[in-house]
Amino acid sequence: MFFSKSSFGAAFLSLLSLHGAGVTAHRWFNWQFDITCDATAFFVPDNETDLIDFVKAQHTSKTLLKPVGNGHGFGNLTTCVSDEATDRDSYILSLTNLKHLEVFDNHTVVFGGGWDLIDLIPDLQEHGLQVANLGSEMVQNYVGAATTGTHGTGKQHQNLSNKMIGLRLLDATGKIHVITEEATPELLKAFRIGLGVLGIVVEVTLQAEPLTFLKRTTKIVEVPEDSTEMYKEIARIGQKYEQINIIGPNLKWNYTTQQLDPQTQLSLVYCEETDYKGAKNCSNYAIATPPSGILYRGFMGQFEHFFPMENLAEAGKDYFNYAQSQADRMKPYHTVDPVEDGMKGYVSDDVTVITRFVKGDDNWLSPVNKQNLPVNSSGIFATLEYSWIPSYNNYTLQWFYQDLVNEFIPTFGEKHNVRPHWNKMLFNKETYASTIYPKINSWLDIQEKMDPDCQFVNNFLVESLGIDRCKSLF
Ligand SMILES: Cc1cc2nc3c(=O)[nH]c(=O)nc-3n(C[C@H](O)[C@H](O)[C@H](O)COP(=O)(O)OP(=O)(O)OC[C@H]3O[C@@H](n4cnc5c(N)ncnc54)[C@H](O)[C@@H]3O)c2cc1C
Numbered sequence: 402m403f404f405s406k407s408s409f410g411a412a413f414l415s416l417l418s419l420h421g422a423g424v425t426a427h428r429w430f431n432w433q434f435d436i437t438c439d440a441t442a443f444f445v446p447d448n449e450t451d452l453i454d455f456v457k458a459q460h461t462s463k464t465l466l467k468p469v470g471n472g473h474g475f476g477n478l479t480t481c482v483s484d485e486a487t488d489r490d491s492y493i494l495s496l497t498n499l500k501h502l503e504v505f506d507n508h509t510v511v512f513g514g515g516w517d518l519i520d521l522i523p524d525l526q527e528h529g530l531q532v533a534n535l536g537s538e539m540v541q542n543y544v545g546a547a548t549t550g551t552h553g554t555g556k557q558h559q560n561l562s563n564k565m566i567g568l569r570l571l572d573a574t575g576k577i578h579v580i581t582e583e584a585t586p587e588l589l590k591a592f593r594i595g596l597g598v599l600g601i602v603v604e605v606t607l608q609a610e611p612l613t614f615l616k617r618t619t620k621i622v623e624v625p626e627d628s629t630e631m632y633k634e635i636a637r638i639g640q641k642y643e644q645i646n647i648i649g650p651n652l653k654w655n656y657t658t659q660q661l662d663p664q665t666q667l668s669l670v671y672c673e674e675t676d677y678k679g680a681k682n683c684s685n686y687a688i689a690t691p692p693s694g695i696l697y698r699g700f701m702g703q704f705e706h707f708f709p710m711e712n713l714a715e716a717g718k719d720y721f722n723y724a725q726s727q728a729d730r731m732k733p734y735h736t737v738d739p740v741e742d743g744m745k746g747y748v749s750d751d752v753t754v755i756t757r758f759v760k761g762d763d764n765w766l767s768p769v770n771k772q773n774l775p776v777n778s779s780g781i782f783a784t785l786e787y788s789w790i791p792s793y794n795n796y797t798l799q800w801f802y803q804d805l806v807n808e809f810i811p812t813f814g815e816k817h818n819v820r821p822h823w824n825k826m827l828f829n830k831e832t833y834a835s836t837i838y839p840k841i842n843s844w845l846d847i848q849e850k851m852d853p854d855c856q857f858v859n860n861f862l863v864e865s866l867g868i869d870r871c872k873s874l875f
Pocket residue numbers: 432467468469470471472473474475478479496514535536537538540541542543544545546548549550551552553595596597598600601602603689822824825
């Protein structure tokens with residue numbers, strides 16, 4: 402099963418940390434509290450030396466080590482192996498204290514693994530610099546975001562990992578490795594999407610760029626209800642703008658017909674260069690992470706799938722039709738009309754869809770890697786982000802949404818050359834990973850060198866990447 406459902410009730414009772422005589426425990430939660438695990442403890446090193454000493458000491462007993470950023474994902478990348486599941490201890494590691502930062506004349510910036518985007522971006526701006534692309538939020542830790550391929554939108558904009566030109570990492574034995582674009586360019590392509598299992602990133606060298614300013618425009622347009630015509634139009638809109646988020650078409654539950662009605666108004670949010678300096682960039686400063694113990698209203702099931710932009714009209718239509726055809730399965734969960742139940746201010750569309758664009762790259766496990774594209778392909782990817790949003794935070798419904806999300810790759814994956822976002826409800830197994838990531842076996846060889854005793858893995862990573870040598874751990 403995808404998340405640790407059975408242990409959730411007990412989790413809340415034990416709350417975050419217990420430290421007492423002979424008792425050490427730490428319960429880890431992701432941002433929306435639907436992914437959780439019991440670690441032996443949470444370790445926050447004071448500095449790099451402290452971390453190295455800790456990792457060296459833990460290597461002899463093969464302790465499980467899970468480096469985390471801010472848990473701002475929908476998937477199991479940060480799920481620790483439960484303390485009781487093996488005979489090993491299991492630690493969550495946060496590098497939040499590694500906060501050094503140095504800016505150089507060539508716009509490179511060297512900084513520690515503790516920087517979150519919300520702090521890093523204003524700091525770079527004070528130096529007249531920016532990163533080339535950002536996602537829709539800045540809640541993430543830089544390493545957590547970049548090493549999972551976090552992206553924004555733009556046909557000439559790549560994901561964050563591409564601007565990491567150097568990495569300083571710690572392997573599971575406590576040895577430091579330095580990987581750079583200059584000295585080891587091919588290796589860097591392997592390490593950029595490291596997913597926490599190619600070592601602990603203690604320092605990044607970022608190729609920043611001079612600060613530019615963008616104007617954001619939001620425009621409402623109407624598209625045809627017929628899904629074939631609708632997605633032809635969406636593909637045409639995508640061709641027209643360089644940097645665009647296409648929000649919609651959404652699906653709204655109709656309490657009278659018990660069906661999902663297409664919402665055919667789209668919001669086009671696009672960014673263009675400007676010399677006006679009042680707006681900082683096209684990203685939100687929103688903080689989506691709730692305070693501990695508070696269930697955030699954004700509780701949802703979400704995936705994001707990337708595929709060659711040339712497939713947008715067909716893939717978009719197929720996904721939308723499939724989502725709409727699930728109404729019968731959703732009926733049992735729609736017994737109370739939230740408007741009549743006094744929830745008016747909280748109601749959103751039941752299924753929301755966002756389309757974005759990302760320029761492809763050569764990073765081995767990047768969801769927009771160009772390694773298996775047809776010869777005449779543009780090398781640009783479209784992404785479809787689907788969110789199923791309950792009116793009330795309801796775990797039964799959340800598990801149902803996860804099962805539903807699970808069906809899209811088996812149904813459409815091979816047809817449209819789809820690659821899932823690494824940190825958004827990804828369910829594919831190793832056989833599918835090997836078709837979309839042609840270099841995965843070489844990547845697994847590196848993984849074994851960096852982590853010979855399976856200390857960085859969890860069940861999800863073992864299964865989705867095919868780390869067979871670690872299977873006996875579970
Ligand atoms: C509301 C919301 C909006 C989002 N919007 C976008 C978007 O617009 N675009 C997009 O592409 N994604 C988006 N995401 C996904 C998000 O960017 C990724 O899930 C990202 O990985 C989260 O960063 P984090 O710092 O919380 O990392 P975590 O989830 O904590 O960790 C992610 C991975 O990084 C590894 N890691 C963290 N630190 C280190 C380290 N020092 N060394 C080695 N490995 C490490 C972890 O082990 C894990 O494998 C969104 C997610 C949410 C919840």
